[in-house]
Amino acid sequence: MTVFDRLFANSTLSQLQEKDAHDPLAHKRAEFKLPEGVVYLDGNSLGALPLTVPSRLARVAEEEWGGQLIRSWTANSSSSGTGAAQDWMNLPDRVAAKIAPLIGAQPHEVAVGDSTSVNIFKLLAAALHMAAPERRVILTDADNFPTDLYMAQGLNALLGGRYELRPVPGANLEANLSGEVALTLLTEVDYRTGHRLDLAGLTAKAHGHGILTIWDLAHSAGAFPVDLNGAGADFAVGCGYKFLNGGPGAPSFLFVAERHQDSAQAFLSGWMGHVDPFEMARDFTPAPGARRYVVGTPTVLSLSALDAALDVFADVDMTVLRAKSLSLTDTFMELMEPLMAQYPLTLVTPRNHDERGSQVSYQHPQAREMMERLIGRGILGDFRTPDILRFGFTPLYHSHADVWRAVQGIKAALEEGGGT
Ligand SMILES: Cc1ncc(COP(=O)(O)O)c(C=O)c1O
Ligand SMILES: Nc1c(O)cccc1C(=O)C[C@H](N)C(=O)O
Structure with a gap:
């Protein structure tokens, strides 16, 4: 990274962090378990773990199955002292x-x-x-x-x-x-x-x-x-x-x-x-x-x-979620623009908001190897045959700063690949 790159990148990052500061969904991230050092861009294949799930599973296993046994098939709160059966x-x-x-x-x-x-x-x-x-x-x-x-x-x-x-x-x-x-x-x-x-x-x-x-x-x-x-x-x-x-x-x-x-x-x-x-x-x-x-x-x-x-x-306005999704994917496409000029990357996701979901994909001739390099750097996207690099964005747990980190990782992986 040149000094110019770093200055430019940092000013971009601070602008994105400013956006994150006004994100009405920012608090939702704390409701998920996300490993440190990873930017998880594969929630369109396997969504991240909501923190309420492990305790619910433990309760179902230990109390409902272990304690109430077959009584849990029906709602019968009087059947045991260990709490209501779960219907x-x-x-x-x-x-x-x-x-x-x-x-x-x-x-x-x-x-x-x-x-x-x-x-x-x-x-x-x-x-x-x-x-x-x-x-x-x-x-x-x-x-x-x-x-x-x-x-x-x-x-x-x-x-x-x-x-x-x-x-x-x-x-x-x-x-x-x-x-x-x-x-x-x-x-x-x-x-x-x-x-x-x-x-x-x-x-x-x-x-x-x-x-x-x-x-x-x-x-x-x-x-x-x-x-x-x-x-x-x-x-x-x-x-x-x-x-x-x-x-x-x-x-x-x-x-x-x-x-x-x-x-x-x-x-x-x-x-x-x-x-x-x-x-x-x-x-x-x-x-x-x-x-x-x-x-x-x-x-x-x-x-x-x-x-x-x-x-x-429960407390998410889906129109707000969509607006954030579009902002994340717009930001990603924008930050990827200079890399497209330098490397053999072709955007295959429509830029038009009405024509895309919550993912962005690029063709790359060595997409499989590229994705392996990216995963090695903690940027978890997906490869899809024959030549697609796929990045899924989940507005409940992604920030604009994550998008920036992902693009820095992609840039480094492309450089590591020696121009391809
Ligand atoms: C469009 C679409 N349909 C269906 C599936 C999967 O179906 P199943 O849950 O039966 O594996 C996927 C992904 O796995 C998918 O992307
Ligand atoms: N369903 C999957 C699975 O059981 C294992 C690995 C990946 C998946 C996927 O979800 C694939 C996914 N539908 C896709 O869009 O590519």
């Missing part, structure tokens, strides 16, 4: 009620459990069954996350190959909406580029052609305000372990719009989606609302972690 049976519904406001849904439109992949399967099956039989195309983005494509391929094989999975480039989606399309299966924010589709606009256009929509909100929920009902969305899924910080393998959520709940069928009709599981009836009668999509026994430990993690959003 585990309804835990998926309580978690759904916490996710609902983050995605513009009503609580009974949300179900929590299973993985995102499995929930995609449930919704694909329900939506295809609702679509007119002459509609034989499932329209998707060619760059969609692999599991979305694989689930559609698997279900289509089960259905005897009746459908055509049509992957098209994101820019051609609108032109491919037609009367032969049964449904669209789209991820709002691209996991590689961070490009954000127009969820409301595409939903309206799809509806104009009589097409049902399934949205994957993996990189949206908890990252910015989502308004599924405002957009008239039909179906959606999302991850619990990314911006919702529910921990590795956290349960996923799904959304079924109220207007579809009588016609959409839960084909993975497990007993926990039955209106009265302990009736032990021979035939499946669905529970009201989205609860019918809860298949088997709720995964109490991981649901409890997600339940506790979601409390960090």
Whole structure:
């Protein structure tokens, strides 16, 4: 670093620190465990640990499981002296009620459990069954996350190959909406580029052609305000372990719009989606609302972690969170500008605010090696094939000074790489 560089960098840093001093979300960082010496830019893969989670897990293990044993499935406060049992049976519904406001849904439109992949399967099956039989195309983005494509391929094989999975480039989606399309299966924010589709606009256009929509909100929920009902969305899924910080393998959520709940069928009709599981009836009668999509026994430990993690959003205004996210990603792009002029870096994330999520990505010919060097320097981003450096920003725990530190680390890693 030259003297000039250092002076420039320091003045930039102090300007950013000034911004941080006025950050209305600055206090949220103290609610997370973040290791010293690390800038964690991978909350879009695995959110950081909210401090309330370990004690909640310990309580569930020691008191609810260890002390109350099977009584914890029901709410029965008189069953023991060690505190009220925790009504585990309804835990998926309580978690759904916490996710609902983050995605513009009503609580009974949300179900929590299973993985995102499995929930995609449930919704694909329900939506295809609702679509007119002459509609034989499932329209998707060619760059969609692999599991979305694989689930559609698997279900289509089960259905005897009746459908055509049509992957098209994101820019051609609108032109491919037609009367032969049964449904669209789209991820709002691209996991590689961070490009954000127009969820409301595409939903309206799809509806104009009589097409049902399934949205994957993996990189949206908890990252910015989502308004599924405002957009008239039909179906959606999302991850619990990314911006919702529910921990590795956290349960996923799904959304079924109220207007579809009588016609959409839960084909993975497990007993926990039955209106009265302990009736032990021979035939499946669905529970009201989205609860019918809860298949088997709720995964109490991981649901409890997600339940506790979601409390960090209780006092967060999501429009404020979005404004901070944009400020962080704008700052990052701006600070990276001189490096783009000097090194083979290509920005692949749109600069336009409406067209991006909460990540910024660059192509680099040695992206994998670059990311290894960066991780060695404590800048934890991600590499995605074939040549993407991906940096996720979580407004709940990042400051503008973190952005500055990250860019200093990237600069040093690029220099270490000898110009590549
Ligand atoms: C868009 C998208 N959908 C789904 C998933 C994951 O699905 P699952 O939770 O089933 O592994 C991811 C990331 O892992 C993703 O980025
Ligand atoms: N889900 C993941 C996992 O189980 C292991 C490692 C990474 C992940 C991810 O979240 C990948 C992620 N969906 C992505 O956007 O690349």
